[in-house]
Amino acid sequence: MATAHSVSSINLLPKDSFEFSTTGKVLKWITTAGRVLVVLTEFVVLLAFASRFYFDKKLDDLGEILIQKEAQIAAYADVETEMRKVLAKQLPVQTSQSSGLVFASKIDGLTQILPVGTSLDSLSLDKNGLIVVGKAQSEYGFAQFISGVKRMPGVATIIMKETSFDQITGGVKFGIQITFK
Amino acid sequence: MAGILSNEKYSLYFQRVSLMYKRPEIRASLEVILSVFTITILIFAAIRPTLTNIVSLQKRIEDQEVINKKADNKIVQLLNAQNQLNTFRSKLRLFDEAVPDNFSYIDSSLRLEYVAKKNNLILDSLVFPGISLLGEVKTGGEWTTKLIKPSANVLSNQLTFSVRGKPEDVIIFLKDIENMDRLVLLNSVSLTKQIGLTRAEDSLNATGQMTFYFYTDKQ
Numbered sequence: 001m002a003t004a005h006s007v008s009s010i011n012l013l014p015k016d017s018f019e020f021s022t023t024g025k026v027l028k029w030i031t032t033a034g035r036v037l038v039v040l041t042e043f044v045v046l047l048a049f050a051s052r053f054y055f056d057k058k059l060d061d062l063g064e065i066l067i068q069k070e071a072q073i074a075a076y077a078d079v080e081t082e083m084r085k086v087l088a089k090q091l092p093v094q095t096s097q098s099s100g101l102v103f104a105s106k107i108d109g110l111t112q113i114l115p116v117g118t119s120l121d122s123l124s125l126d127k128n129g130l131i132v133v134g135k136a137q138s139e140y141g142f143a144q145f146i147s148g149v150k151r152m153p154g155v156a157t158i159i160m161k162e163t164s165f166d167q168i169t170g171g172v173k174f175g176i177q178i179t180f181k
Numbered sequence: 182m183a184g185i186l187s188n189e190k191y192s193l194y195f196q197r198v199s200l201m202y203k204r205p206e207i208r209a210s211l212e213v214i215l216s217v218f219t220i221t222i223l224i225f226a227a228i229r230p231t232l233t234n235i236v237s238l239q240k241r242i243e244d245q246e247v248i249n250k251k252a253d254n255k256i257v258q259l260l261n262a263q264n265q266l267n268t269f270r271s272k273l274r275l276f277d278e279a280v281p282d283n284f285s286y287i288d289s290s291l292r293l294e295y296v297a298k299k300n301n302l303i304l305d306s307l308v309f310p311g312i313s314l315l316g317e318v319k320t321g322g323e324w325t326t327k328l329i330k331p332s333a334n335v336l337s338n339q340l341t342f343s344v345r346g347k348p349e350d351v352i353i354f355l356k357d358i359e360n361m362d363r364l365v366l367l368n369s370v371s372l373t374k375q376i377g378l379t380r381a382e383d384s385l386n387a388t389g390q391m392t393f394y395f396y397t398d399k400q
Contacts, residue, residue, distance in 0.1 A: 027209035034216025041223045048231035055238040062245040069252040076259040083262040085396065086273060088334040089280040092394040093364055101367040104356045119374075126369035 101127055113148025115141045129179040135171050142172040149178060156181040279364040284312060284336050284395045292363055292393075293342060300354040302346035309340050336395040339368065341388070345375065348385040355387065366392040 073080075106125060110132075114120070117137030124131040136142035149158055161175035201207050266273070281288065290307055297304040344354060351372065358365055370389035377383045 024205060027206065027213065031209050031212045034213055038216050038219050041220050045223055045227045048228055048235065052231055052235055052238070055235055055242065059238055059242050059245065062242060062249060066245060066249060066252065069249070069256065072256055073252065073259065076263065079259055079263045079266065082266060086276055089276040089396055091333060092335055092337070093279055096364055096366045101370065103359055103367050103370060107352060122371070122373045124371040
């Protein structure tokens with residue numbers, strides 16, 4: 001055992017002072033690190049080249065898929081045109097349902113609340129509100145009409161404009177502005 | 182003679198260089214310099230352009246994938262559209278009746294005249310807005326701003342009307358207008374009572390604004 005140890009420690013190579021100096025050690029380490037770095041860089045270069053082929057292939061495949069899909073979409077061009085036309089025509093229909101004047105229901109509602117002996121001389125209706133000018137045979141009839149207007153659905157504000165009481169006939173001439181919600 | 186001398190000279194230089202290269206400090210320094218040089222060359226001549234290419238390829242792939250997804254969605258939507266069109270094919274004519282193709286003054290006026298006549302009313306006036314019937318209109322004059330312009334392939338023709346007749350007939354006329362197969366939107370109505378000599382001769386004047394819709398290929 002002792003003989004083996006002594007044999008392994010024998011070094012017949014001439015000792016170089018530079019190899020054991022600090023500069024020598026640092027340079028040796030830098031050289032080794034440099035070799036490793038060169039190999040790694042070459043590896044990265046190879047990897048970069050290989051990955052480029054991979055991405056090229058992927059892009060080509062996607063391009064082919066897109067060409068097929070474009071052809072499919074082109075085949076449905078008539079369906080698209082027809083659907084767009086239907087949707088364009090549907091839009092004003094939807095708008096009219098939501099923002100229409102709904103004259104029939106408003107005039108029917110007004111007729112229902114109009115007491116006997118009360119008549120309207122003029123009526124202006126738009127989507128924001130209603131202006132009515134008329135006359136009632138009595139104050140009671142006018143009060144009934146006002147209370148009916150208050151109960152009308154969708155009414156936000158009621159403004160009484162010129163109102164006059166006729167002593168001779170006992171009637172009331174009125175002007176009312178109604179605003180809808 | 183000169184060639185032999187030159188060969189000897191170069192051989193001497195070579196021997197000197199190889200002796201210098203055998204010196205460990207020179208050998209190590211040279212290897213370090215060569216390593217740095219090789220890495221620099223590889224980075225700038227091979228890795229950098231390849232990475233730039235890869236980045237641009239990846240960007241193109243991402244763009245293509247987005248387009249691919251949009252194409253998938255579009256195909257699904259087109260299939261749904263075809264199914265819906267097939268399902269509601271018999272009812273699609275209602276849209277064509279409500280919003281006919283191409284603008285026509287006559288279409289709107291005839292409709293109104295017909296409904297007015299049906300209800301024994303006198304159609305006093307119909308006022309149509311301006312519209313470009315052929316070709317592109319160059320904007321410039323004040324009048325061009327008053328022309329109707331299509332929005333989302335639909336032309337909204339707002340016209341002003343004035344009718345008169347028996348009060349109950351006027352009310353029915355306005356209700357009929359709202360319930361026509363043609364889509365007509367009543368924007369505003371103003372009713373004014375006209376007192377006659379007898380109560381039976383009382384009449385009602387109706388003025389207002391309504392909108393007819395037409396489909397157009399122009400945007």
